Amino acid sequence: MFNSTLIEVAEKTLANNGFRISYEDGCGLAALPEEETTALILCADKIRRKYKGDRITTCSITNAKSGLCTEDCAFCAQSAHHETGIEPHPLMSEEEMVNDALKLHASGANEFSMVTSGFALTDQELETIGRAAGMIKEKTGLKLCSSLGVLTEARAKQLKNSGISRYHHNLETARSFFDHVCTTHDYEDDVQTVKIAKAAGLKACSGGILGLGESWEQRVELAITLRDLDVDSIPVNFLNPIPGTRMGARPLLSPMEALKCIALFRFINPKKDIMICGGREVTLRDLQSWIFTAGANGLLIGNYLTTAGRDIKADMDMIRDLRLVAEKGA
Numbered sequence: 001m002f003n004s005t006l007i008e009v010a011e012k013t014l015a016n017n018g019f020r021i022s023y024e025d026g027c028g029l030a031a032l033p034e035e036e037t038t039a040l041i042l043c044a045d046k047i048r049r050k051y052k053g054d055r056i057t058t059c060s061i062t063n064a065k066s067g068l069c070t071e072d073c074a075f076c077a078q079s080a081h082h083e084t085g086i087e088p089h090p091l092m093s094e095e096e097m098v099n100d101a102l103k104l105h106a107s108g109a110n111e112f113s114m115v116t117s118g119f120a121l122t123d124q125e126l127e128t129i130g131r132a133a134g135m136i137k138e139k140t141g142l143k144l145c146s147s148l149g150v151l152t153e154a155r156a157k158q159l160k161n162s163g164i165s166r167y168h169h170n171l172e173t174a175r176s177f178f179d180h181v182c183t184t185h186d187y188e189d190d191v192q193t194v195k196i197a198k199a200a201g202l203k204a205c206s207g208g209i210l211g212l213g214e215s216w217e218q219r220v221e222l223a224i225t226l227r228d229l230d231v232d233s234i235p236v237n238f239l240n241p242i243p244g245t246r247m248g249a250r251p252l253l254s255p256m257e258a259l260k261c262i263a264l265f266r267f268i269n270p271k272k273d274i275m276i277c278g279g280r281e282v283t284l285r286d287l288q289s290w291i292f293t294a295g296a297n298g299l300l301i302g303n304y305l306t307t308a309g310r311d312i313k314a315d316m317d318m319i320r321d322l323r324l325v326a327e328k329g330a
């Protein structure tokens, strides 16, 4: 039979009466033996179906400005502290960003994000993003998102007024593990950016990368920090070790470990959008279609910032084959 703590927590979560799993119970689920992972996944599937139904969000991104970042995030190919061989480029023109949006919209994406490297943009760059957002809104029904580094209140309002509805800014990992990942800015800078986005009326999209060397307890800690910030959506990435970065030699998570992470995030954030993003293909391989059963209700389709994603048609077919429904644009 299923583990009693698992059943108890699953039933309380499904009861929809404001129950919030504790850090201790979250760690208890994380500590379940391997043979209980499938049971944990099936319970997470029930929670996803209860609160998210059969709708799947398909996010897409464009790498609008690449490389030469002053920050030293240990996993990142775009940090100027790493020699990874990527081709840096300045901010794209409005037309280039609009063309990318049109292509991804035609392929089935319902959300599009303009992503830039760097701690923050210049005022002029922010205006270019704003103009591109207006043009994309005119030409497509895409929901618009952006990920442009740290924010100020004025900039958050400016982005909202330009037609952007969601702001993405990852915490990347647990506060207690952050020093192992980044030494050039504080965790609080990232937390404040999420709060500023929400205060400006933008939806806050914030998650992290698993497999950086954090413990299971720190994975629970991150999921609970995101819950306490009341973010609207949580992108879950798995480390895809890039040669030349400080984490270039790290091992990949196993597929079952990755699926267990997704299930834990669903238990801790039962009503939030959970999208599987970077590292999906290399980490999950043939088990990619399990991400929804494990609790996710979205994925990033198309290419990632500096690495290729798999063919979008394969992802759209996967969603259909699972009798799930890809969300349409706005």
Ligand code: SF4
Residues within 6 Å of the ligand: 069, 070, 071, 072, 073, 076, 077, 078, 079, 116, 117, 118, 119
């Ligand atoms: S994750 Fe973002 S802030 Fe960190 S090094 Fe990469 S581009 Fe810079």
